[in-house]
Amino acid sequence: MASNAKSVTLNNLTKVFIGPEKQQVVAADNVTLTINPGELVTFLGPSGCGKTTTLRMVAGFENPTSGRVFIGDRDVTSLPPNNRDTAMVFQSYALFPHMTVGENVAYGLRFRDLAKQDKQSRIKRIMDLVGLTGFESRQPGQLSGGQQQRVALARALVVEPQVLLFDEPLSNLDAKLREQMREEIRRIQTSLSITAIYVTHDQSEAMAISDRIVVMNQGRIEQMGTPSEVYSQPSSKFVADFIGRVNFLPGSLVGRAKVDDGRNAELAARLGPGRTLYDIDVDGRRLVVEGQDDLAAAAAVVGGRVLVVCRPEAATICGANEQISPDAHASGTVIRAMYFGSHMEYGITLVGGSVFTLIDFNPAKGEPLRVGDTAGLRFDEASLHALADTPAQ
Amino acid sequence: MAIEQPRPRTSRTRDTIADVKALARDPILLATLAAIVLLLSVFVVWPVWKVFWLSIAPRGVLSLDTYRYIFSQKWLTRSFTNSLRLGAISATTSTVVGFIFAFGLNRADVRHPGFIRQMALLPIISPPFMFCLSVILLFGRNGLITRGIFGRTNFNVYGLWSLVLVQTLGMFPIAYMVLDGVLKAINADLEDGALNLGASRWSVFTTITLPLSTPGLASSWLLVFVTSLADFANPMVLAGKYDVLSVQAYLQFTGMYNMPRGSALAILLLFPALTAFLVERYWVSRRSYVTVTGKPSMHTIPMVSRGVAVFCEVVCWITALATIMFYSVVIGGAFVKLWGVNWTPTLEHFKYAWDVGSNSIKSTVLMAAGATPITGFLAMIIAFLVVRKRFPGKGLLGFISMLGYAVPGTVVGIGYILAFNRPPLLLTGTGLIIMLCFVFREMPVGIEAGVASLQQIDPAIEEASRNLGASSGYTFGHITLPLVRPALLAGLSYSFVRSMTAVSAVIFLVSARWNHLTALTLAQTEIMRLGAASALSIFLIIIVMVAFAIMRVLVGKEHRPAGMLPR
Numbered sequence: 001m002a003s004n005a006k007s008v009t010l011n012n013l014t015k016v017f018i019g020p021e022k023q024q025v026v027a028a029d030n031v032t033l034t035i036n037p038g039e040l041v042t043f044l045g046p047s048g049c050g051k052t053t054t055l056r057m058v059a060g061f062e063n064p065t066s067g068r069v070f071i072g073d074r075d076v077t078s079l080p081p082n083n084r085d086t087a088m089v090f091q092s093y094a095l096f097p098h099m100t101v102g103e104n105v106a107y108g109l110r111f112r113d114l115a116k117q118d119k120q121s122r123i124k125r126i127m128d129l130v131g132l133t134g135f136e137s138r139q140p141g142q143l144s145g146g147q148q149q150r151v152a153l154a155r156a157l158v159v160e161p162q163v164l165l166f167d168e169p170l171s172n173l174d175a176k177l178r179e180q181m182r183e184e185i186r187r188i189q190t191s192l193s194i195t196a197i198y199v200t201h202d203q204s205e206a207m208a209i210s211d212r213i214v215v216m217n218q219g220r221i222e223q224m225g226t227p228s229e230v231y232s233q234p235s236s237k238f239v240a241d242f243i244g245r246v247n248f249l250p251g252s253l254v255g256r257a258k259v260d261d262g263r264n265a266e267l268a269a270r271l272g273p274g275r276t277l278y279d280i281d282v283d284g285r286r287l288v289v290e291g292q293d294d295l296a297a298a299a300a301v302v303g304g305r306v307l308v309v310c311r312p313e314a315a316t317i318c319g320a321n322e323q324i325s326p327d328a329h330a331s332g333t334v335i336r337a338m339y340f341g342s343h344m345e346y347g348i349t350l351v352g353g354s355v356f357t358l359i360d361f362n363p364a365k366g367e368p369l370r371v372g373d374t375a376g377l378r379f380d381e382a383s384l385h386a387l388a389d390t391p392a393q
Numbered sequence: 394m395a396i397e398q399p400r401p402r403t404s405r406t407r408d409t410i411a412d413v414k415a416l417a418r419d420p421i422l423l424a425t426l427a428a429i430v431l432l433l434s435v436f437v438v439w440p441v442w443k444v445f446w447l448s449i450a451p452r453g454v455l456s457l458d459t460y461r462y463i464f465s466q467k468w469l470t471r472s473f474t475n476s477l478r479l480g481a482i483s484a485t486t487s488t489v490v491g492f493i494f495a496f497g498l499n500r501a502d503v504r505h506p507g508f509i510r511q512m513a514l515l516p517i518i519s520p521p522f523m524f525c526l527s528v529i530l531l532f533g534r535n536g537l538i539t540r541g542i543f544g545r546t547n548f549n550v551y552g553l554w555s556l557v558l559v560q561t562l563g564m565f566p567i568a569y570m571v572l573d574g575v576l577k578a579i580n581a582d583l584e585d586g587a588l589n590l591g592a593s594r595w596s597v598f599t600t601i602t603l604p605l606s607t608p609g610l611a612s613s614w615l616l617v618f619v620t621s622l623a624d625f626a627n628p629m630v631l632a633g634k635y636d637v638l639s640v641q642a643y644l645q646f647t648g649m650y651n652m653p654r655g656s657a658l659a660i661l662l663l664f665p666a667l668t669a670f671l672v673e674r675y676w677v678s679r680r681s682y683v684t685v686t687g688k689p690s691m692h693t694i695p696m697v698s699r700g701v702a703v704f705c706e707v708v709c710w711i712t713a714l715a716t717i718m719f720y721s722v723v724i725g726g727a728f729v730k731l732w733g734v735n736w737t738p739t740l741e742h743f744k745y746a747w748d749v750g751s752n753s754i755k756s757t758v759l760m761a762a763g764a765t766p767i768t769g770f771l772a773m774i775i776a777f778l779v780v781r782k783r784f785p786g787k788g789l790l791g792f793i794s795m796l797g798y799a800v801p802g803t804v805v806g807i808g809y810i811l812a813f814n815r816p817p818l819l820l821t822g823t824g825l826i827i828m829l830c831f832v833f834r835e836m837p838v839g840i841e842a843g844v845a846s847l848q849q850i851d852p853a854i855e856e857a858s859r860n861l862g863a864s865s866g867y868t869f870g871h872i873t874l875p876l877v878r879p880a881l882l883a884g885l886s887y888s889f890v891r892s893m894t895a896v897s898a899v900i901f902l903v904s905a906r907w908n909h910l911t912a913l914t915l916a917q918t919e920i921m922r923l924g925a926a927s928a929l930s931i932f933l934i935i936i937v938m939v940a941f942a943i944m945r946v947l948v949g950k951e952h953r954p955a956g957m958l959p960r
Binding site: 059060061080081082083084085086087088090091092094095096097098107108110111112155156159165 | 419851853854856857858859860861862863864865867872875876
């Protein structure tokens with residue numbers, strides 16, 4: 001199967017719908033990307049961001065207004081869906097209700113030129129793989145949601161498509177089954193090393209399952225990168241906000257940081273290509289934060305204003321009330337303290353007035369803070385990230 | 394691989410072009426669409442146009458002489474106002490009775506709801522003339538009630554109020570079906586909520602239930618109005634001196650051979666019918682408050698007072714008993730020598746009816762049974778195109794294919810005579826012309842059924858089939874059709890019945906060789922052979938019942954609802 005994996009390339013893919021009030025809706029706006037053979041890429045974004053439309057253009061259910069779709073080297077833009085050799089797992093599963101489980105799984109093989117024994121051995125192997133052996137003669141309506149999901153997956157896998165497409169496949173399952181199924185999908189996809197595109201609005205699902213994530217918003221690609229890149233180096237306020245929880249600390253850009261002292265040199269050594277260390281002033285304190293090479297230029301447009309992206313776990317408490325440590329980066333009043341067992345979550349109103357969310361993963365260590373306490377905060381500079389404070393779209 | 398492309402600023406035209414391109418890529422779809430457009434143009438649009446053209450150009454050149462004459466003659470203008478008056482009265486009474494049935498069954502817990510519901514639907518499949526025959530047998534010169542009980546022989550049963558009676562009994566089921574759907578769709582939580590906020594049950598009815606039903610009441614009124622306008626069978630027998638357009642157009646066209654005048658009268662009939670239909674479809678039905686929510690909710694406490702419940706019950710039972718009585722009278726009439734005069738039981742009417750009617754019965758069943766599958770197949774294809782496909786002119790296609798609802802049979806009958814009387818489409822006098830008439834008259838019923846069931850099927854099921862490698866044709870045959878089969882067969886059995894009981898268009902198209910049972914029944918009624926007419930009606934009822942029984946076997950067990958969209 002592995003040899004069948006193909007790349008998928010989207011070139012300037014655009015889709016414009018005419019909305020119900022005759023207005024134009026740009027569902028996908030110049031989407032350009034390449035997915036490598038065997039890779040699982042997630043399209044992630046809020047509803048209406050164009051992720052499903054883009055997926056459907058790959059499958060051939062939507063005709064792009066402009067742009068091209070390639071599977072491998074083959075331009076499939078004008079091919080009907082049945083000639084594209086993709087296989088899709090639908091959100092509603094779309095099992096054929098008038099066929100048995102076995103007939104559902106075998107359906108796609110009707111259109112493939114294979115000997116009967118080959119078909120049967122393929123079906124058997126796939127039914128084993130998804131754990132449905134013995135269910136062949138059941139009707140889809142007799143199965144649980146999770147089992148229907150497996151049938152849908154088996155039906156897509158059995159045709160050994162060049163590209164596997166997932167359209168929010170787990171959104172109809174309950175939380176526990178969802179986690180179990182996503183692990184299973186990932187296991188099967190890697191073991192067959194099949195190219196896959198996975199659409200979801202659930203960021204934790206995307207983080208757990210993907211080689212790379214494409215974050216989309218209003219029809220455009222906001223960022224494309226590995227899960228850790230989009231989490232720790234979001235390219236926009238939207239991405240930072242959409243993936244995980246986040247605090248934005250407004251600041252002003254002072255300039256490039258000097259890397260002569262030991263600590264900055266250590267930070268600088270960990271930077272990836274295209275990234276630079278900056279000195280940033282937040283409420284009178286100087287922080288050293290990484291950002292893109294062109295941050296200075298982007299920030300200059302808005303008078304040097306930047307946002308420092310600080311995840312809730314990237315800050316620690318350093319002393320409370322009278323015992324706040326002098327090397328604290330900020331301080332504020334605790335307005336919320338919630339205990340979650342594995343961690344403690346605080347809401348702290350900073351001097352500027354904004355509420356900072358902080359997660360302390362060692363609640364058992366030391367005395368927890370109480371509402372009303374004043375707390376000192378220290379940011380882990382290696383985990384911070386700076387963005388130009390451009391107005392959100 | 395990067396292609397330089399200007400960022401597209403698309404417009405509506407660009408979108409249409411994209412649709413056309415997509416169409417060009419799917420030759421089967423394109424060919425199907427072309428065939429459908431051709432068929433609809435020839436068999437729906439062209440005949441209506443011929444009627445219109447003859448009415449405005451009686452001698453081949455444009456002239457409004459025909460209309461000028463009609464509007465100068467009181468006896469002709471009267472048939473226009475008479476039709477409208479009859480339509481308005483019957484629409485009102487039918488809507489009131491239909492609402493009481495729907496309300497009684499959904500809110501007032503009338504007793505034996507299954508029986509009452511059956512009685513509310515029975516008139517739909519009843520043969521035409523059925524209720525007319527009963528009214529004559531009960532209230533005519535030899536009427537069981539007028540002469541038998543009151544001893545009067547001079548009672549004039551013919552006229553407006555008899556028509557209102559038979560039309561109300563025959564057409565209130567239309568209102569009932571519309572309003573039953575409306576009342577079922579009103580979320581019970583709304584009414585419970587109003588009660589909870591302190592409203593009395595009467596206030597709940599006037600402030601919640603009735604306002605939410607208003608669009609449904611308007612729909613039902615307009616639909617009955619259109620049906621009453623188009624009704625030919627009842628006024629033909631019962632109108633007496635109360636002239637209406639459908640009958641007058643028929644008499645002028647076939648009796649007086651004044652084809653332009655008949656056509657103009659038909660167009661005058663078409664105009665209000667089409668207007669009412671368009672108002673219903675494009676205005677009233679868009680104002681529907683009906684919201685479809687996930688959970689059906691049930692009332693657990695009675696929503697009406699005792700008095701209202703009794704009132705609903707009484708109206709339902711009187712109507713149901715009237716229907717039963719009318720049926721019994723017709724059955725009785727077929728078994729006695731001469732109604733009202735000689736009550737000796739006899740089978741001679743059946744013998745006579747079989748002698749004159751066996752050929753008509755065979756040809757009627759043949760034509761209806763031949764037309765039904767064609768109707769179903771065409772209707773399903775059109776429903777599929779309208780629900781699932783994008784193509785330019787889709788709105789127009791949907792509109793034209795639904796026209797059969799709005800165009801009165803009289804217009805269609807005249808149109809078919811005018812359109813298909815010379816080669817290459819020389820069809821007058823053949824069975825084929827009647828079958829084609831059935832196909833295109835009954836198609837809307839099949840389309841409605843197809844559209845409703847297709848909308849319940851998740852489009853992803855068809856997409857999954859395409860995605861796995863099936864062509865669009867294969868998907869239609871192996872996925873779509875099997876899934877809509879139950880709804881389709883139900884729609885088809887109904888369209889078969891309508892073909893069996895059709896009168897208004899068929900009356901123009903029958904010939905000695907290809908006669909229709911209803912035309913024969915009309916002829917027998919006109920010569921006052923009421924026993925034979927009753928016997929023929931019974932034949933018709935039996936055929937219809939057998940058809941339903943066969944259809945029930947064919948539908949078989951339905952599929953489990955997996956894959957259906959939640960409603």
